[in-house]
Amino acid sequence: MAVSVNGGLIKPGVYFMRGNEAAVEGALIAGCRFFAGYPITPSNEISARMSRRLPEVGGYFIQMEDEIASIMAVIGAAVGGVKSMTATSGPGFSLMQEAIGLAAMIEAPIVVIDVQRGGPSTGLPTLVGQGDIMQAQWGSHGDYSVIAYLPNSPQEMFNLTIEAFNSAWKYRVPVIVLADQTVGQMIEKVVVPPLEEIEIFDRIKPDVPPEEYKPYDKRYLIPPMAVAGEGYRVHMTGLTHDERGYPTTRHEVSQWLVRRLVEKVQANEREIAKWEEYETEDAKLVVVAFGITSRSAKRAVREARNRGLKVGLYRPITAWPFPYWRLEELVSKGAKVLVVEINMGQMVHVVREYVGKENVEHMPWAPGAVPPPEVILDRILEVYPQ
Amino acid sequence: MGEVKLRFIGAGGHGILTLGALVGTAATVYAGKEAVMTISYSPAQRGGWSRADVIVSDEPIDYPIFKSPDVLVATTQETYDLESGNVRTGGIIVYESSLVKPKTIEGVRQYGIPAITTAMKAGSRLAANIVILGFLNKLLGLLPEEAVVQAIKSRIKKKYLEVNLKAYEEGKRLAGVEVNV
Structure with missing residues (x-):
């Protein structure tokens, strides 16, 4: 049921479009240029459309060997400065949890669309579920915050995927679009507004010279983000780290870091929540x-x-x-x-x-x-x- | 017009999903209405049926799922038998007359149309779904003529367009001659 788009970004107008496909068009407008994923029902229309559409806008698509590799590739691309995402469903989302913790810890802005199906385990691959609400926030060990959106229409699959990218890059957190099988696969009217009316948030870049840059500068709740190749020293680790990005076991550093990982979202909840x-x-x-x-x-x-x-x-x-x-x-x-x-x-x-x-x-x-x-x-x- | 619930069901390859998408596209993109479509398939991986449920409305549609359609289109005996009992009283059934032997159903108007042979005469049996679309829209006056033609033009590949537009016209013609069963 693909709506044809002849290269470039989708044109403003009215479409009769599937939720999963609307999410793809939203992602591309938001600036997504990398997708790595592994097939799983009922999210497959996302990767299928991405594989066709990303090359048309100068982006890259990789089908990986599994969900763990997929999300690791997405994290890698994100810390390389490229807006990136993956899409999956329950079982794949479970596999991704450890890496979501890594993304939270190194403050990699990533977007994951989880088209929820019936669980637990393999459950009901083709049928609806809403059982990933807790997993979305508490799926990885340790303390961190995510942002998770709950679209209820193809229009919101489009709108909230754009917002997911904006939030991911604004707050440097993993952002989940928690769709469900019905919303992802239903087809409905989607209005694409003029592109200049869509707000897009890009990375906050460091405003200091490379020699003064600290990857997790203590002056910020959300530190500006340098990426590899810009001349700034970037050091990222899943270990508890100080503002230079170096591992440490000092408790006051753990206090500072983990509190901040939670407060980034908590302190901004009234701006983020909808x-x-x-x-x-x-x-x-x-x-x-x-x-x-x-x-x-x-x-x-x-x-x-x-x-x-x-x-x-x-x-x-x-x-x-x-x-x-x-x-x-x-x-x-x-x-x-x-x-x-x-x-x-x-x-x-x-x-x-x-x-x-x-x-x-x-x-x-x-x-x-x-x-x-x-x-x-x-x-x-x-x-x-x- | 309020809200019309249409259920299209038939064998894989009968163009059921395209039929649903054409109705939805005509309604939303070209007629300024609201429409929503949900899709389901039989459990069989091969030789099964596919089903497209479409609601067309002047108002935003809150709930996309329904049990009893106002209009049922069934293109095989299996799918006719599966769904004909679900049509609401006062509703309509359209079926492919070369493949379906209808039952008597109290309070439901039924139309058997030779969509496949009509499509073959128009140039391709694959356009049988478009014959049904022409028949249905003429019968119900569901959507403006222009909107349906635009939807066909937007979704059907150029090299098949002529055959399909002809099939659409033939379907409309059938609506003038077919009798209530």
Whole structure:
């Protein structure tokens, strides 16, 4: 179902396009010029289109021997100054976790699109799941922050992939686009705006001469990034390192480094986090749902409103950082929360942490299908505060 | 018009996904409407069916998945048998008359059309899906004529375009002569 684009970047206009393919066009506009990946359903349209499109814009595509090699190649290209990404699904995403920790530690700006499918393990290769919410943030050992987006349409696959690149390079963190099988493979209207209206963030380069440059300069929360070949000395290691990039076991350095890896995102969470609300203002019950589930939940909320119930929808567009403050506000005004997700309980834990266990109901749903609106409505009717 | 749910299902190679994509493209790119399409396949790796579910609407579409279509197009007996019972009361079924023996279904209008032979006369049996598209759009008045033709031109390779545009015209003509089964 490829939409043909004759070389160069996609032209502004209206397209009927698959989510995975829209993500590719977004990535290319954002400046992505390197992709390394290993085939896996249901993300394959991304690598297939990348293999055709990257050479047309002067970029490079490599099919690697596995997911570990793929993400390592992406990290290598990123620290070489090239905007780079990979795409995968659950099992491949699990294999990539150690390297995501490396990217976080050396502050390599990378983008990973994870088109979630049913798990655990090989699970349901062709069917939807939302079971990678926790893995996206906590999949590697140690402490670090990622940014993870939750698109719910092909249009958002396009928009949020661009934003993913901007965030990766602005904050020097791994950024995950946590799509799901339905959103990745569905085909819908995608509007490509005039390219000059799309904001693109490029690397912050060092403003000191090479002899004064420190790769992890203590003066910055997010240090400017030199790349190999520019005349600056670059030293990167997965070992705990000081501002020169040299390994150390000194505890005060560990304090400084690990805190900063977390604070880069935490201190900027209000700028990074995104969400969407529907009918929440007077809501006595707020449904929290994301990705494809949010679209089923929206219909259920609409139906509940038709029945005179004060129900709203709160759709996190970032899983990490989680946009908690507005949800806290809605709960402080008396709303209860119902979390609906295609897993046995992941985002519900995050929601409980902020708004209190006593205010949160849950609707777990096994992978393989989207919970239908009528089933969500039944749960709304069950938990609606009288 | 509100919202119309269309389900296209048939054997691999029948151009089912192209048919769905043409409807979606005509609606979104050339008619200023909203459309969404989801695709599914039979578990068989060879000789299976493919299915394209398309919703066309004047309003943004919140939920892309549906069980009961307003319109079903089935091009084989297997897929007709699989899906004909799901069509909503008051809905429509279009099937390939050379491959499908229809059942009586209460409250559903059914149209058998010789899409394959009509396409062969137009120059290629591969254009049977476009015959169906012409028939369907004429029957339903779903999308402006111009939008569908533009969509065909945008998605069909130049060297096959003439045959397909002819197939489209023949499909429209069938809508004038075919009778309700």
